[in-house]
Amino acid sequence: MMKQPLLSVEGLEVVIRQKNKVVPVVQKLSFQIEQGEVFGLVGESGCGKTLTCLSLLNLLPAGIHKTGGDICLDGKAVEGLAAEKWRQLRGDRIALIMQNPMSAFDAIRTIGDHFIETLRAHGKTDTKAATAIAVEYLERVGLPDASLLLRQYPFELSGGMLQRVIIAIALAQKPDLIIADEPTTALDATSQVQILDLLAEVRREFGTSILLISHDLGVIARLADSVAVMYGGQFVEQAAVADIYAQPLHPYTQSLMNARSSIGLPRRKRLSLLPMAATEISNGLTSACGFAGRCPHVSSACRETAPSPVKVNTSGHWVRCLNAGSAQAEVV
Numbered sequence: 001m002m003k004q005p006l007l008s009v010e011g012l013e014v015v016i017r018q019k020n021k022v023v024p025v026v027q028k029l030s031f032q033i034e035q036g037e038v039f040g041l042v043g044e045s046g047c048g049k050t051l052t053c054l055s056l057l058n059l060l061p062a063g064i065h066k067t068g069g070d071i072c073l074d075g076k077a078v079e080g081l082a083a084e085k086w087r088q089l090r091g092d093r094i095a096l097i098m099q100n101p102m103s104a105f106d107a108i109r110t111i112g113d114h115f116i117e118t119l120r121a122h123g124k125t126d127t128k129a130a131t132a133i134a135v136e137y138l139e140r141v142g143l144p145d146a147s148l149l150l151r152q153y154p155f156e157l158s159g160g161m162l163q164r165v166i167i168a169i170a171l172a173q174k175p176d177l178i179i180a181d182e183p184t185t186a187l188d189a190t191s192q193v194q195i196l197d198l199l200a201e202v203r204r205e206f207g208t209s210i211l212l213i214s215h216d217l218g219v220i221a222r223l224a225d226s227v228a229v230m231y232g233g234q235f236v237e238q239a240a241v242a243d244i245y246a247q248p249l250h251p252y253t254q255s256l257m258n259a260r261s262s263i264g265l266p267r268r269k270r271l272s273l274l275p276m277a278a279t280e281i282s283n284g285l286t287s288a289c290g291f292a293g294r295c296p297h298v299s300s301a302c303r304e305t306a307p308s309p310v311k312v313n314t315s316g317h318w319v320r321c322l323n324a325g326s327a328q329a330e331v332v
């Protein structure tokens with residue numbers, strides 16, 4: 001029997017329902033994450049990364065709905081799970097690490113209160129045993145003097161330390177998949193590198209799969225095996241990280257390559273793009289390419305035809321661009 005991927009997403013669609021219109025914000029996304037794989041999702045602010053993660057966890061805010069697609073964990077559909085089953089799945093199987101670590105904590109409760117309550121909510125154990133587990137995992141993520149730390153309040157810790165605490169809480173539940181949504185964005189440069197190195201260690205030591213979300217291709221390059229580039233609610237290019245570095249084909253991927261941080265590899269020549277128009281996110285459903293308004297290589301065909309994904313190689317590299325070949329020539 002063929003081995004199932006840990007997570008499989010097929011044709012995911014999410015919309016925002018407003019008074020008299022429906023705005024598609026995630027359009028027909030498909031991807032798979034194998035056990036122990038780090039899958040990167042990269043794209044600029046507002047392209048739909050967070051709503052994609054939240055739909056995987058059945059946590060979409062009011063007014064935002066999943067309207068299509070299948071999500072399977074170990075080959076089993078999660079659609080229609082009862083609320084209690086979703087609660088178990090979140091934490092026990094999939095843990096979420098968000099952008100701003102401070103916002104994950106209640107300011108008037110200690111780190112120990114947060115840690116132990118989470119463990120107990122997932123039926124792990126009594127308070128004494130939960131405390132021992134908390135100390136063990138805080139030490140494993142490199143936080144010294146864990147017993148003292150459990151008595152401290154969130155404001156007494158730096159952003160980098162709080163993000164480590166969140167990772168420790170997640171790991172203590174032994175999830176199969178960690179969704180890390182911009183886990184380093186709110187941190188200083190040194191803490192960013194440390195948290196990425198910690199996630200790499202977590203994958204090595206625990207075999208945990210990671211869905212790593214970032215607006216920065218440099219962050220993705222440091223950790224991920226494969227990457228999907230998202231623009232206006234769609235994937236525009238997908239490949240192994242090494243392939244996308246060797247041959248970035250979509251003009252938007254090329255602009256991300258040039259904008260990446262020093263955490264990744266050296267910059268190349270900068271491509272200038274027009275800013276994203278507010279309406280652009282819904283363009284994917286029109287007959288034009290959603291990127292046409294910003295693309296330095298736009299042709300008349302791009303304004304008439306929405307490009308379909310084109311396979312580039314046999315190891316999963318594909319691109320959604322009518323002019324991918326000429327765009328590449330500009331960058332190299």
Ligand SMILES: Nc1ncnc2c1ncn2[C@@H]1O[C@H](COP(=O)(O)OP(=O)(O)OP(=O)(O)O)[C@@H](O)[C@H]1O
Pocket residue numbers: 016025043044045046047048049050051052061063064215281
């Ligand atoms: N609660 C909400 N109500 C209305 N619109 C929303 C809500 N959350 C997100 N959106 C809109 O949906 C689109 C996708 O948002 P999403 O947060 O997924 O983007 P993102 O890529 O994660 O960006 P960022 O990196 O800034 O979080 C954006 O246009 C955003 O304005």
